[in-house]
Amino acid sequence: MPAKAIRVHDFGGPEVLRWEEVEVPDPGPGELLVRHTAIGLNFIEVYQRAGLYSNPLPFVPGNEAAGRVEAVGPGVREFQVGDRVAYGTAPVGSYAEVRVVPADRVVKLPRDVGEKVAAAVMLKGMTAEYLLRRTFPVRPGQTILFHAAAGGVGLLAIQWAKALGATVVGTVSTDQKAALARKLGCDHVVVTSREDFVDRVREVTGGRGVPVVYDSVGKDTFAKSLQCLAPRGMLVLFGQSSGPVPPVDPAVLQKGSTYLTRPSLFAYNSRREDLLESAAALFEQIESGHVTVDVQHSYPLERAADAHRALEGRKITGSCLLLP
Numbered sequence: 001m002p003a004k005a006i007r008v009h010d011f012g013g014p015e016v017l018r019w020e021e022v023e024v025p026d027p028g029p030g031e032l033l034v035r036h037t038a039i040g041l042n043f044i045e046v047y048q049r050a051g052l053y054s055n056p057l058p059f060v061p062g063n064e065a066a067g068r069v070e071a072v073g074p075g076v077r078e079f080q081v082g083d084r085v086a087y088g089t090a091p092v093g094s095y096a097e098v099r100v101v102p103a104d105r106v107v108k109l110p111r112d113v114g115e116k117v118a119a120a121v122m123l124k125g126m127t128a129e130y131l132l133r134r135t136f137p138v139r140p141g142q143t144i145l146f147h148a149a150a151g152g153v154g155l156l157a158i159q160w161a162k163a164l165g166a167t168v169v170g171t172v173s174t175d176q177k178a179a180l181a182r183k184l185g186c187d188h189v190v191v192t193s194r195e196d197f198v199d200r201v202r203e204v205t206g207g208r209g210v211p212v213v214y215d216s217v218g219k220d221t222f223a224k225s226l227q228c229l230a231p232r233g234m235l236v237l238f239g240q241s242s243g244p245v246p247p248v249d250p251a252v253l254q255k256g257s258t259y260l261t262r263p264s265l266f267a268y269n270s271r272r273e274d275l276l277e278s279a280a281a282l283f284e285q286i287e288s289g290h291v292t293v294d295v296q297h298s299y300p301l302e303r304a305a306d307a308h309r310a311l312e313g314r315k316i317t318g319s320c321l322l323l324p
């Protein structure tokens with residue numbers, strides 16, 4: 001079946017995202033054909049487009065979407081034509097009107113979770129889930145530092161961390177982002193263009209530091225994030241929006257006997273049972289109202305390049321959708 005999709009033929013800047021006709025095959029054994037209602041935009045797609053995370057060329061980028069099942073491949077019993085579904089840990093290929101996807105990467109949507117909300121949260125919200133509940137399980141009364149607090153993952157994570165009973169210190173680059181983070185519960189917001197987050201963490205924790213720093217900014221924040229840790233604290237480096245962190249000497253962890261981990265949602269949710277549990281926990285947070293999803297940005301799918309420019313230009317707050 002012919003369909004429209006964004007395709008990358010050469011790694012590079014946003015201009016390599018080309019709106020093209022592609023041929024979509026019938027679903028094979030264990031696969032579904034899903035027609036997308038909405039597609040989530042994620043920073044990982046910047047890495048894919050630029051070639052930092054490499055895929056064989058040409059490829060359709062994208063990792064997160066929601067829609068309806070249009071056809072079911074042989075051997076698939078869990079899904080039927082018409083089911084409302086979403087995914088956030090499928091192989092690349094979500095920047096498309098319609099695609100084939102492995103059924104074991106897909107979840108059904110609860111009645112009260114709309115397709116646009118699902119497309120906005122599957123990858124980002126399940127990331128918040130594993131970071132806060134499995135990488136470093138946050139306990140009531142703990143103070144945590146979360147960078148890029150007004151970003152896609154950030155806004156979901158700060159709300160979830162509040163629901164877990166934490167005090168949240170968040171970093172953002174502008175006053176507008178600060179206001180948004182504060183509105184969604186961030187207790188101490190550091191505007192990095194004019195304030196040092198290490199000083200603020202020391203002030204908020206009486207000099208002790210925090211038991212965990214969630215750092216997706218990478219190159220620009222890594223060294224200072226380590227300085228924010230309490231003895232035996234954990235630095236969770238889960239991204240590199242400012243660029244990759246250069247190689248580090250393990251001796252940097254010695255002073256406070258601290259821990260460093262570099263986790264990935266794809267590893268945490270690689271087993272189907274983990275994916276289902278992660279998605280269920282996310283839907284529960286949304287249905288209970290602990291985590292709200294207010295999508296402020298959307299672009300037609302064919303203008304994915306503009307969405308990438310805005311994301312890399314730090315212009316996006318919360319989740320952003322691409323609409324086919």
Ligand SMILES: NC(=O)c1ccc[n+]([C@@H]2O[C@H](COP(=O)([O-])OP(=O)(O)OC[C@H]3O[C@@H](n4cnc5c(N)ncnc54)[C@H](OP(=O)(O)O)[C@@H]3O)[C@@H](O)[C@H]2O)c1
Binds near residue numbers: 154171216318
């Ligand atoms: N490991 C995993 O499992 C996993 C899963 C999902 C996402 N991630 C990572 O989590 C991060 C957040 O993803 P997201 O999709 O929600 O993106 P996002 O947070 O909405 O966007 C990135 C944010 O990073 C901040 N930033 C700081 N320095 C930057 C720079 N030099 N260039 C661009 N942005 C910069 C900006 O916020 P300020 O302007 O406020 O500083 C920007 O808005 C990404 O690094 C992504 O790769 C990792």
